[in-house]
């Protein structure tokens with residue numbers, strides 16, 4: 001009853017707490033926030049100076065007394081205070097939005113998507129963070145379940161659904177049936193490792209020191225993983241020459257980026273194949289029929305679907321708008337009590 005009362009006045013939230021990006025869905029409104037998961041803070045006083053894109057712009061450029069960092073790393077909460085500040089900031093942002101008629105009841109119900117590999121302690125930490133940030137109830141949903149829901153897979157049926165979510169810090173591979181996770185692997189290798197691989201490649205081959213943002217940018221603009229000479233693209237990157245210490249530019253090609261990230265992609269594919277081998281025989285046929293759904297920012301890497309399809313001999317498809325898939329799935333759970341109850345019972349949701 002109380003829940004119903006609060007529900008009338010507050011705007012409930014679904015949050016995708018990603019290692020790279022945080023997305024917030026506001027009930028009845030849609031996706032209201034899409035920001036990098038970055039926090040800038042004064043090292044000594046611990047005062048939060050900026051959150052989101054403003055903080056991301058500071059990465060690698062901060063004076064010595066300021067740190068700009070990602071509070072979530074490799075799919076876990078690396079910095080609790082930073083995560084709390086981020087959650088509190090977004091929850092309050094939504095409630096201070098002048099468009100809302102009753103902006104003063106800041107007690108939303110919150111569903112947060114978290115990587116499935118997090119430990120019990122880390123789970124509690126996320127929940128505590130949401131509650132201390134002002135939520136009246138906080139539910140956690142495992143990312144693969146949210147991704148499967150966002151991809152509109154028929155998760156309730158006695159059918160095998162396979163989904164892979166490629167994020168910045170983690171790759172989540174899961175098989176879902178009857179509303180529960182049957183099989184799940186969480187790999188702490190994803191987009192960030194590709195950026196690191198590009199940095200080391202450029203350092204070794206061109207003796208150029210590249211920043212993380214430039215490496216990520218190159219990956220997103222000219223990166224591809226399947227070879228096609230017609231798709232060869234080039235990008236000029238700037239960094240510091242390792243020998244002279246002076247600024248230098250280098251023209252990189254798609255082939256070079258592919259060569260740089262190949263070892264990372266191979267590690268991910270190895271894990272996918274391992275998972276495929278473990279799919280219960282009764283579900284293999286379903287996965288073959290439906291294909292493997294790819295979500296997350298990494299699903300946008302050109303050719304990734306083709307390479308996985310070749311390696312697994314399964315059809316592979318990229319979901320619509322892969323970057324919002326998890327938050328859309330969490331939003332479905334937020335707005336549908338039956339679904340919330342179901343996912344909760346089957347272990348897809350942790351309270």
Ligand code: ADP
Nearest residue numbers: 018019020021167168169191296297298300301
């Ligand atoms: P997370 O869930 O960890 O926050 P996201 O799903 O938001 O991650 O995806 C972010 C990752 O996707 C980053 O590593 C980013 O570089 C990568 N990414 C985004 N767009 C592309 C693209 N076009 N090609 C390759 N990688 C991309």
Ligand code: MG
Nearest residue numbers: 018167296326
């Ligand atoms: Mg994600």
